[in-house]
Amino acid sequence: MSLLHVRNLNVAIHGTPILNDIGFALEPGQIMGLVGESGSGKSMTSLAVMGLLPGGATATGQILLDGQDLTALDDRAMGRIRGRDIGMIFQEPMTALNPMQTIGDQVAETLMIHGAASRAEAQCAARDRLDRVGLQAFPASRYPHELSGGQRQRVCIAMAVALRPRLLIADEPTTALDVTTQAQILALLGDLVRAEGMSLLMITHDLAVVAGLADRVAVMQHGRIVEDGAARDVFRLRRHAYTRRLFAATDHRPVRQPARPADPATPVLQVEGAVRDYTLPRRTLFGPAPRLHAVRGVSFALHQGESLGLVGESGCGKSTLTRAILGLEPLQGGRITLDGQEVLAGRVPPDLRAKVQVVFQDPYGSFNPRHKVSRLIAEPFHLRPAPDRRDRVAEALRDVGLMPDDMNKYIHEFSGGQRQRIAIARALIIRPRLIVLDEAVSALDVQVRAQILDLLAGLQDRLGLSYLFISHDLSVVRAITDRVMIMRAGQIVEDGPTEAVFADPAHDYTKTLIAATPQIPQDWRARDAGALV
Known part of the structure; x- marks a missing residue:
């Protein structure tokens, strides 16, 4: 019997279809990669499995965990399953961790909530879990802000596996990490699956990450699974046109003019x-x-x-x-x-x-959501005033492949890629050198x-x-x-x-x-x- 079997899952939010007839099976000890671009439904699928769909969402179909239909359970029953039977690792560890609690207390909390241990036992077990994810050198008394991004992600993994769940879901767990830290986290996840006998559902847009880790791959587009099979077969065959486009984008290099000869002067x-x-x-009272x-x-x-x-x-x-x-x-x-x-x-x-202008990683975080795009893009004009602001904003929007009318919208009305285009337009508006x-x-x-x-x-x-x-x-x-x-x-x-x-x-x-x-x-x-x- 499959550990996780999703059958004919459909999810709608306020009547708008989000997931359509989703179906896949995950065997015990197996790693499955769920890949697709932003908005394809990957994260919504994981939230449905966890019973954490947003308000206004309705779901039909079956989500079977060891034969038990999770869609038939109420919130209290699902609360007993989360953490104990299903663990979840999120993309951004700093938002998943409580900045006011030590890392030891946060790992121990998972054990105590499920009544698996007394406080003293939970603290001892938390130390063991932190050691298991490679944090042997870090006291359990440290706070999240005292750790690096990769170390914080290890704490999140320790929390997710504290009760040795049968199913672990990892939603883009390495996107913000540098390559060596990413390699360490991926190796850790693979080791945990093998050592603990759990199954892993890995959600990512990075095909290379999936290739090095997953046994099976499911490709999602517009709320549907368009291709599913053994990782090697999906990568080699690419039967669906969308899968082929993902591979082409992975290897994509822009067509560029040769670099201009440098003028050293x-x-x-x-x-x-x-x-x-x-x-x-200072760590001591004496010395420099x-x-x-x-x-x-x-x-x-x-x-x-x-x-x-x-x-x-x-x-x-x-x-x-x-x-x-x-x-x-x-x-x-x-x-x-x-x-x-x-x-x-x-x-x-x-x-x-x-x-000199800057384009940051998170365009949404660098914009004031209360202002329209016209004002957001025109912000740099405090450095170099221009009388024709609206014309310059329209020109900058056209430069980045958007429409001049987009200046009348708010930033939440755009996708992630469009927001980054707006961030580039803001950087271009005063025509910087760098x-x-x-x-x-x-x-x-x-x-x-x-x-x-x-x-x-x-x-x-x-x-x-x-x-x-x-x-x-x-x-x-x-x-x-x-x-x-x-x-x-x-x-x-x-x-x-x-x-x-x-x-x-x-x-x-x-x-x-x-x-x-x-x-x-x-x-x-x-x-x-x-x-x-």
């Missing part, structure tokens, strides 16, 4: 020997306060029309260096110039600040990511823009940049033409990053000729 951005240190809290060397003697130049990638693990100094370039962090040593004019933290004149893209496509599904990369490449070719592309996704950096810098522990350990660095990395750390990047096996890439329908 006039770089857009020049960083010379940048040093940034932080004083850490410890210091963190976040950026250590970094130097590079970025020229007009050039796209430069900055890659490294969380904590390597990328964000600190970026804030210094933007004039938000002071340097203890070195110098940063933009168009030959020095950038001094807290003293950046408007005309200089107008030459755009810093800080993980600008990491949260997007593969098809939308391909569209945004095409858009960025086209804008660069047409407007002569310079890009500083900060990302932990090496496939994105390889697709869009001319040059790449690898950063580790505050230093640039490798710098060179992108293809040369990826094809023949010189530094051991670069080799480690490339090796940690999930890959679709080469023999799974060639689609069988007789498989087309």
